[in-house]
Amino acid sequence: MTIKxxxxxxxxxxxxxxxxxxxxxxxxxxxxxxxxxxxxxxxVLAAGSExxxxxxxxxxxxxxGIGRPVNYAKALxxxxxxxxxxxxxxxxxxxxxxxKGQGTDPDHRQGFFWLLKAAEQGVSSPxxxxxxxxMYLQGIGVPQNYMEAxxxxxxxxxxxxxxxxxxLAYMYYNGLTGKxxxxxxxxxxxxxxxxxxxxxxxxxxxxxxxxxxxGVDRVRSYAWYSLAAGQGNIAAIAARNNLMIxxxxxxxxxxxxxxxxxxxxxxxxxxxxxxxx
Numbered sequence: 001m002t003i004k005x006x007x008x009x010x011x012x013x014x015x016x017x018x019x020x021x022x023x024x025x026x027x028x029x030x031x032x033x034x035x036x037x038x039x040x041x042x043x044v045l046a047a048g049s050e051x052x053x054x055x056x057x058x059x060x061x062x063x064x065g066i067g068r069p070v071n072y073a074k075a076l077x078x079x080x081x082x083x084x085x086x087x088x089x090x091x092x093x094x095x096x097x098x099x100k101g102q103g104t105d106p107d108h109r110q111g112f113f114w115l116l117k118a119a120e121q122g123v124s125s126p127x128x129x130x131x132x133x134x135m136y137l138q139g140i141g142v143p144q145n146y147m148e149a150x151x152x153x154x155x156x157x158x159x160x161x162x163x164x165x166x167x168l169a170y171m172y173y174n175g176l177t178g179k180x181x182x183x184x185x186x187x188x189x190x191x192x193x194x195x196x197x198x199x200x201x202x203x204x205x206x207x208x209x210x211x212x213x214x215g216v217d218r219v220r221s222y223a224w225y226s227l228a229a230g231q232g233n234i235a236a237i238a239a240r241n242n243l244m245i246x247x248x249x250x251x252x253x254x255x256x257x258x259x260x261x262x263x264x265x266x267x268x269x270x271x272x273x274x275x276x277x
Contacts, residue, residue, distance in 0.1 A: 055082055056090065063093075072103030083114060088121035092128065099131060109141035119152070129156035130164040137167055137176075146176045157188065165192040166200055173212075186213030193224065195273070196266050201228035202236040209243060218247055222255035227262050 052060075059078035062071045076097050082090035091114045097103055099111025112135050115128045133152030136145045150171060156164030169188035172181040186207050192200035205225035208217045222243050228236035244252065 053082070056087075059090075059093075072097065074103075076103035083117075086121075088118045088123040091115075091121070092118035092123045092125075095128065108135070112142055124155075126156045126159040126161035126164070129153075129159070130161045130167070133164060134167050137171065146171065150177055157191075162192055162195050162197055165189075165195075166197065169200075169203075182207065182213035184213075193227070194262075194266055194269055196231075196270050198228040198231035198233045198236070201225075201231075202233050202239070205236060205239060209239070218243060219251055219255040219258060222247065222252070223259035223262055226256070226259040227266070230263070 055078055059075045059082070061067055062078065063075035064070070076094065079090045079094045079097070083094045095111045095113070095115030095118060097111075098107045098114060100106065112132060115124070116132050118124060119128060119132060129152045133149045133154075133156060135142050136152065137149035138144070150168070153164045153168040153171070157168050165188045169185045169192065171177050172185035172188065174180065186204065189200045189203045189207070193204050201224050205221045205223075205228065207213050208221035208224065210216070214220075222240060225236045225240035225243065229240050247255065
């Protein structure tokens with residue numbers, strides 16, 4: 001079997017290629033290499049509450065608009081003063097602000113620099129660890145280093161970060177941890193798929209269809225493809241329909257029942273996540 005790396009989800013003969021539509025300038029690969037994007041800057045109060053100095057308190061008030069209008073630029077300047085003195089909590093916040101572009105233009109390289117400094121001193125979040133690992137993996141803005149990428153992505157994945165799970169699966173699939181490990185890649189894609197990621201769902205379908213990491217299983221393949229297709233994944237729609245014409249009625253019934261079961265599991269996981277947030 002030959003996998004051809006493409007930037008779209010089209011099919012070329014018997015070479016099945018996964019859809020990797022990635023946001024925020026991400027790279028497009030078979031196994032969905034993703035770049036993390038902060039939805040918000042890391043929690044400022046939680047990060048700095050252990051030693052809330054007057055300067056930290058002032059920065060916090062500017063950042064959150066407490067007693068004054070929100071002013072990210074002033075908050076960043078104040079946090080930078082603390083970060084340059086070695087305060088890991090301030091480094092953590094500065095990294096997030098640079099990465100997100102709050103108080104400055106987005107600067108992923110500076111974001112990486114400060115998030116790494118904070119992480120090396122024990123201050124991190126699942127998102128910051130995933131950013132560090134992903135940037136090491138991509139080698140954009142920093143030297144590419146697979147060992148460091150794996151270290152940080154494993155930490156983030158263990159904490160439940162979706163992007164870290166996907167990127168770590170990409171590493172295992174492509175042998176960037178030493179040699180290809182399809183079984184581990186499949187397990188990580190399943191974890192991401194059960195968190196609702198449709199690209200991972202399609203990846204799981206492909207791996208079952210081709211017998212990578214597990215035996216060929218058309219029922220499971222169809223079920224995962226169908227789950228991704230239900231979210232509008234174009235590659236999964238085509239793959240599901242192509243697989244369906246090669247299945248008998250009993251297989252199709254089992255596959256659709258499994259897909260519904262997986263759908264309910266995903267919905268429960270998403271609801272649980274919403275409740276935590």
